[in-house]
Ligand SMILES: Nc1ncnc2c1ncn2[C@@H]1O[C@H](COP(=O)(O)OP(=O)(O)OP(=O)(O)O)[C@@H](O)[C@H]1O
């Protein structure tokens with residue numbers, strides 16, 4: 398099948414399980430929001446897809462197991478934006494985003510004009526042209542986060558993994574980045590799996606939410622199905638109300654003062 402499939406995926410560190418028996422099918426062009434409390438296993442799962450951590454089970458893109466691909470081939474299918482990416486301080490933003498083209502550049506070859514054009518397009522789309530020649534070490538946290546996203550988009554993969562992609566962005570740039578990913582998703586059948594802590598944003602931008610708790614899927618469905626005050630109380634130990642916008646059906650999670658009643 399096309400898209401991204403997980404068949405009984407486990408991720409462990411030494412003997413401690415971080416993700417247990419994760420099975421799911423993310424359709425081509427679908428956006429799945431991965432939610433759950435700190436330590437739930439979201440990053441571990443994304444890192445397993447990116448090949449950055451060992452896992453058991455099978456993860457496939459368009460029916461092909463990722464484990465059977467070379468690193469370069471895998472990077473032509475899957476781009477990953479880490480939660481806390483390490484960026485070289487002295488590198489220019491342009492050169493950093495150009496690194497996103499490495500899966501296409503020959504072993505000893507230089508980047509082609511096609512690679513530079515792809516990078517230019519991403520700079521334009523993310524409205525980052527003013528940052529092209531800036532050193533990464535001189536950028537604000539949010540500016541750097543947008544450059545890291547730009548690098549992943551320049552990779553032109555069919556699957557994009559985002560780990561807290563907007564955590565450092567102001568509300569305007571959050572929306573801009575998520576809208577851009579939405580646009581690419583529609584035009585290029587981009588399959589997106591994004592770990593997000595902002596539940597309202599996750600619900601608005603995702604087709605489907607998968608909630609992990611302690612490495613296990615505890616809910617999988619539409620925002621309205623997954624984001625209930627009762628479940629959020631159980632899983633996050635938080636007191637919230639959940640409103641449904643009467644105009645567009647958006648599910649809005651509003652934190653309230655107080656403690657949730659046990660089991661509710
Ligand atoms: N490199 C590692 N070595 C050992 N344990 C790890 C490692 N990375 C993560 N863990 C543990 O695995 C579990 C899942 O961590 P993970 O980073 O996947 O959670 P998360 O859902 O992304 O959390 P957060 O919302 O805080 O980013 C946690 O208990 C964490 O302590």
Ligand SMILES: [Mg+2]
Nearest residue numbers: 439440480560
């Ligand atoms: Mg994480």
